[in-house]
Amino acid sequence: MSNVSFNWIRRVAMPALTISIALMLPSLPVSAGQTDSYTLPQQSYNQSRAREYKVYVPDNIQSPAPMVMALHGCKQTNNDVLNDWGLKAAADRYGFILVAPYITSYDGLRNQNCWGFWFEQHRHQGAGEVEDLHQIALAVESNYAIDSQRRYITGLSSGGAMAVIAAVAHNEYWAAAAPAAGIPYGEDAASVSLSGQCPGSATFHSLARVVSDMDAELDDAYPIPLMVLQNKNDCTVIKASADLIRDAHLKAFGDPAFDTPAEAEAESVTCSPYYQNNYGCIRTRYTQNGTSGSRSLVETVYFDGPLATPNSQDTDHGHYWVGGEQGSNGKWALRVGPSYPDIIWSFFSAHSRDGSAPEGFPIITLIGDNPMSVALNTSFTDPGATAEDAEDGSVSVTADCSSVNASAVGTYSCVYTATDSDTNVTTAERQVDVKDPNAPTETCEQVTASPSAHISAGRAYAGGSYNLRTYANGDDVDIGGSFDSWSSVLLYEGDPGQWFASEPAACSGNGGGDPFVCQDWNASNLSHNMASRAYYAGGYYSTGGDDYLGAFPGGYAWVKETSEGVFEKGQCQ
Structure with missing residues (x-):
């Protein structure tokens, strides 16, 4: 549901x-709108580079329109933002122009496509990546009618960290910001857990130092509203990072009598909307005077999300954007959970820079499942x-x-x-x-594809040593090597989304019973052995058929299953 x-x-x-x-x-x-592609040329200030960016404009948009800039994370591109994050559907629904920059190129030692939040040259007004993002926003304003009171920025991971930097370095420009799995202003690379282990571990500057760094950069008194989104089980950017972002923002912008979470908290509610599972999400508002009727200074969205994601390129460390029903299970992106696009927009729409309310239509939120x-x-x-x-x-x-x-x-x-x-x-x-x-709830669908294709389609997942094996997601049966893109493996769907190597009992009687369908694999002898299609006896032999496949584990052979559990050398006809 x-x-x-x-x-x-x-x-x-x-x-x-x-x-x-x-x-x-x-x-x-x-999506009913139009996506335009641009390149910001390299600018004259220090550490500027040419940056590609895309602009999505919904049909029938009001003019001037709000602008939302969304920054990808490491190992992502702006295409992942546009395709997987559910933001284009949100732009259609709520009527904002979506801007998706791409880092394009970068300096220093860093993972692929990371924004350089930990580099001094990229986090100050007038230079580097944060200034390039500001110039992209200005270029968008020169081509589209943008409401100057409703310029917003969000992002994931290193993109979330750059959204925090933008909120500090250019708080004279942006109306509000919403970092997801972000990093506090001025932090080092050690603020990210790079151990590859769960739970993660990281070190941070003191609260006093973060606030001091923010104060040194701020050149406008505007208390920019900030929404902090965090999976409490994230092992790459740990929850302590989100807590420090919140606490530093309260210290830097809050009234001294209301500059701690306990003093500034105004209300906490269950996050809405969500897709399928809310994961215990709580949205908490902090205001400058601690009262619920005031404008938010900080809001937090904290939830107990899963570690694993359906996409095989993820690290399964609970580190992702949640796109909701209009999102996709892309790289570091998940559909199930509190719907970031809707939650972030509800925050943005309530926080124009001048506090004015835009003309528009009522927004209906359904209670319960839909x-x-x-x-x-x-x-x-x-x-x-x-x-x-x-x-x-x-x-x-x-x-x-x-x-x-x-x-x-x-x-x-x-x-x-x-x-x-x-x-x-x-x-x-x-x-x-x-x-x-x-x-019966089983669909009894059947799909024949290679192990690799089954993984890509979400019917199976990569696992085992170094993720070299493929397992059907319904019964966890090994169906071959995750690298295998040439073999044919038949999987059966039971309940929607659950796929099995063997036909579910509820499906076996359909239509008087389906005949056995031959399957074949072209893999190494060792792979056949590990998948129980072959055994070793001074050489490799097919299981059940006892056909000689070869003496070496690295040798390749075709093996076909001619009846349940009986494997023979050769291909299905």
Whole structure:
């Protein structure tokens, strides 16, 4: 099940104008806007370099529009930001222009594509990478109509660290910032855990030194609002980093009587929206006077997320961006969890630089799951929804669930409507699935592909020594080498998303029973041996068929499974 705020949304300015903002979920929406590519030439100031960047502009955007700059992390590019983070769908939904810079090239010893937050030359106004990002933003403003009170910046990991630096070095420019797995201002490379172990370990400057470094850089009194997003189980950027960002920001910008978390905390709520699992996420607001009615100075979004991710290129250290239902399981990106795009935008939209509220439509947030599953012949209770309008604040919501029939299996909907004082109307829809709990849940789908292709499609994962083996994600059976892109392996789907090397029992009787399907592998003798397709007896022989494959472990041979557990030399016909 999923929990997202928007399944189907229509916003209208009564009585005639209708604007479609998002498509029907749970299928992922296709972005309706346009992506333009640019290069900022190398500038004359110290340590500048040519930087590529892309700008995504939704259709039917208001003018001037808010701008959100999003910075990729190490070993990522701006294409990962655009494709995996769910931000293009959020731009469509909320009406902001999305800017995705790419580091393009860099100096010093660092991992691939890291922003150089720990280099002195890249974290001060007027030079290096932080100034290049500022110049990119100015270039965007020269090409697009940008609201000068609503310029925002976010990023992941080293990109999150650069978002913190931008919030300090150019707090005269940005309205608010939201680092995810970020690093405090002025830190060294030792602030990142590079041991490859979990839990991670890192060292940080003292709180007094971080605040002193910030004070030395700040040239504007504007108390820039900051949202800090952190997986408490992150082993690469550990939670202590997020705590220090929060504490230093409170010291640097807060009232002396309210400059600690205990003094400045105004309220804590459960994070919303989320996709499938909230992971115990708590969103906490800290204000300059510790009261809930005040503007946020810092907000934290802390959750107990998993270590492992579906993407085989990740380090499985709990270090990633959470894109929500419109995101993808890309490199260091996860769909399941508190939806960063929606949560970050709810923070940004409430914190323009001058405190003004933009004209716009109410934002409806559904309470509970969407889609929502209801057991057949049980009572249905609508969890309800809330709505916020930038101009009016809380707005009442009316719900129509009259179509839901819990006595018949099917897909139904609840429609929610909110209207603001300017007669702008937003509608949202919750999908309600009435299911028979006694009906089989297995899909019984079958897919034949190489072990490598199964990993890429999420049907299997890499594991074993040095991640050289492939395991079906449903029953953890070894199906070959993770590097094997030429063999053919049949997997069966049980419950949606769970794939098995053997046909699930619930599927075996379908259609009177499927005949055995031959599979074949072209792999080393050692790989065949490790996968139980062969055994060693002074040489390598196929299991069951006893065909001689060769004497050397590094020799390659085709092996086919002709019946359950019986392997012979050769290929399937």
